[in-house]
Amino acid sequence: TDTRMDQLLLDVNLATMTDNGRPYGAIEHAAIGWRDGLIVHVGPMSELSGDPHALAHRVDSMPGAWITPGLVDCHTHLVFGGDRATEFEQRLEGVSYEEIARKGGGIVSSVRATRMADEDELLAQSLPRARALVADGVTTLEIKSGYGLEPDAERRMLRVARRIGRELGITVRTSFLGLHALPPEYRERRDDYVGLVCETMLPALADEELVDAVDAFCETIGFTHAETQRLFERARDLGLPVKLHAEQLSDLGGAALVASFEGLSADHLEWASEDGVRAMAAAGTVAVMLPGAYYALRDTRPPPIERFRQHGVPMAVATDLNPGTSPLLSLRLAMSMACTLFRMTPEEALRGATVHAARALGLDDRGQLASGLRADLTVWNVGHPAELSYWIGGNLRRDSWVAGERLIVA
Numbered sequence: 410t411d412t413r414m415d416q417l418l419l420d421v422n423l424a425t426m427t428d429n430g431r432p433y434g435a436i437e438h439a440a441i442g443w444r445d446g447l448i449v450h451v452g453p454m455s456e457l458s459g460d461p462h463a464l465a466h467r468v469d470s471m472p473g474a475w476i477t478p479g480l481v482d483c484h485t486h487l488v489f490g491g492d493r494a495t496e497f498e499q500r501l502e503g504v505s506y507e508e509i510a511r512k513g514g515g516i517v518s519s520v521r522a523t524r525m526a527d528e529d530e531l532l533a534q535s536l537p538r539a540r541a542l543v544a545d546g547v548t549t550l551e552i553k554s555g556y557g558l559e560p561d562a563e564r565r566m567l568r569v570a571r572r573i574g575r576e577l578g579i580t581v582r583t584s585f586l587g588l589h590a591l592p593p594e595y596r597e598r599r600d601d602y603v604g605l606v607c608e609t610m611l612p613a614l615a616d617e618e619l620v621d622a623v624d625a626f627c628e629t630i631g632f633t634h635a636e637t638q639r640l641f642e643r644a645r646d647l648g649l650p651v652k653l654h655a656e657q658l659s660d661l662g663g664a665a666l667v668a669s670f671e672g673l674s675a676d677h678l679e680w681a682s683e684d685g686v687r688a689m690a691a692a693g694t695v696a697v698m699l700p701g702a703y704y705a706l707r708d709t710r711p712p713p714i715e716r717f718r719q720h721g722v723p724m725a726v727a728t729d730l731n732p733g734t735s736p737l738l739s740l741r742l743a744m745s746m747a748c749t750l751f752r753m754t755p756e757e758a759l760r761g762a763t764v765h766a767a768r769a770l771g772l773d774d775r776g777q778l779a780s781g782l783r784a785d786l787t788v789w790n791v792g793h794p795a796e797l798s799y800w801i802g803g804n805l806r807r808d809s810w811v812a813g814e815r816l817i818v819a
């Protein structure tokens with residue numbers, strides 16, 4: 410039987426992001442090969458035995474290229490109608506984000522634009538945003554609902570998310586975010602809306618296999634601890650994992666709440682308490698850092714990075730790509746902000762956009778370059794992995810592979 414690899418790359422530098430005792434899990438002057446979409450060989454060139462052409466159908470040498478696991482953007486709201494550029498102007502004229510939300514702007518104005526768009530229009534408006542992330546090294550991304558806020562529009566959003574994955578040949582994981590904002594028609598009936606989300610929308614969309622995880626916006630201008638708990642209990646009944654926008658603007662105990670459900674992640678966390686961090690550590694809940702929102706809101710209170718380190722809470726980094734607080738079209742720019750604004754190290758930022766981001770999506774088959782894992786990898790024109798956080802903007806990506814197939818990035 411033919412046991413040859415499908416592809417072997419020679420003379421490359423690997424940031425494996427495994428714990429091999431070296432920064433970035435680096436192996437320089439290395440070889441990496443895969444078969445049937447899974448990595449089967451990772452190691453120094455010196456360990457390669459025999460003629461490479463006898464080992465693999467296709468052999469390429471890329472002297473000096475650095476290769477990382479394909480980047481994972483574990484928190485985006487990139488499906489939506491319209492945009493909020495005018496609010497950007499208002500905020501620059503001194504109106505606060507919370508004030509805009511209370512005046513029916515913010516998330517709700519994106520809701521109106523999303524409800525008016527049909528599925529093909531939503532796809533056409535959202536694809537360029539997903540392409541921008543892929544052009545900067547992403548091979549797996551998460552997309553939330555939450556701008557429909559009624560059954561058909563939420564369904565349309567999640568169907569568009571699935572279509573983006575198929576259209577671009579990348580992995581898309583969906584999160585149902587029905588508890589993102591109170592829609593105008595339920596302004597006086599919030600309990601009825603929470604009931605609609607928990608008893609009608611979630612079960613129906615889960616039944617249509619459109620939901621990989623359940624999220625909520627637990628915040629003063631979002632939903633309460635009790636409303637979030639009710640949703641999470643429904644998600645648990647349906648066997649769906651949970652994650653949470655927690656402690657972005659205040660401490661409502663969201664981190665401890667999502668940890669109590671062994672949640673995949675707590676996201677934002679600028680106001681996370683030590684108790685919340687301790688609960689996350691005990692539950693293995695990932696802390697997702699979203700510096701794009703912190704930057705766009707001109708926030709001044711960074712998340713407690715040192716506490717996450719002390720308690721061994723894994724930190725991920727994501728774009729939070731959304732039209733209001735983080736219109737950020739590059740995961741590498743989020744990594745740069747995570748270093749410069751939150752003081753994460755470049756290695757922590759890269760780990761946060763690979764293996765820890767994969768864990769925040771409940772995916773353990775990717776995020777590192779190791780035998781048996783998916784052959785999802787990005788090839789970069791850099792001389793050191795720290796450059797991925799160092800350069801502010803720019804086009805550093807040279808090549809992408811998804812499950813062993815070279816990605817054509819339009």
Ligand SMILES: O=C(O)CC[C@@H]1NC(=O)NC1=O
Pocket residue numbers: 515516519589625626654657702731732733734
């Ligand atoms: O303003 C928007 O459209 C989304 C804001 C975004 N959503 C959320 O739950 N937190 C945020 O910062």
Ligand SMILES: [Fe+3]
Pocket residue numbers: 484486654729731
């Ligand atoms: Fe978000």
